[in-house]
Amino acid sequence: EEDIMEGLRESGMEDSACTSGFSVMIKECCDGMGDVSEKHGGGPAVPEKAVRFSFTVMSVSVLADDEEEEVTIFTEPKPNSELSCKPLCLMFVDESDHETLTAVLGPIVAERYAMKESRLILSM
Incomplete structure (x- = not known):
């Protein structure tokens, strides 16, 4: 939110100029x-693989009321940094097991499609 407000100020815009919404x-x-995997006691290592599903906000743009x-107003300066990458889901599954990955990530993908045309209202 602070980065968005700073970007608006740097572009010479007020927050009230953004009534048409943001593109993210x-x-x-x-x-x-x-x-x-971890070793448990004196036994053999238990092989476990993990997969992380994450996202990064790359940029935020705005169409001011009087502009075409x-x-x-925001561009991620380090898009490949772990600091900018926000994990959504961490699961113990082999990444080559596509059937399990599809089952686990299905609800996340459905939520993504629902959010594509949704509106988020922030008080600034």
Whole structure:
């Protein structure tokens, strides 16, 4: 929120100029984390693999009421940094097991499609 407000100020806009909404570009990522097994007691290692599904807000743009083109008011300076990558789901599954991945990520994908045309109202 602070970055958005700063971007508005740098563009010479007031928050009241943004009645038509924001456009947000998001990068999604699903990474295999490899073997995350632990040794239990004196027995053999229990092989476990994990997958992390995450997203990064890449940019935020706004179309001011009196403008014809959108103005970008936020761009992620480090899009590949773990600090900007927000995990949504961490699961113990082998990334090559597509059937299980599809079952686990299905609700997240459905939520994403529902959000594409939704509106989020923030008080600024």
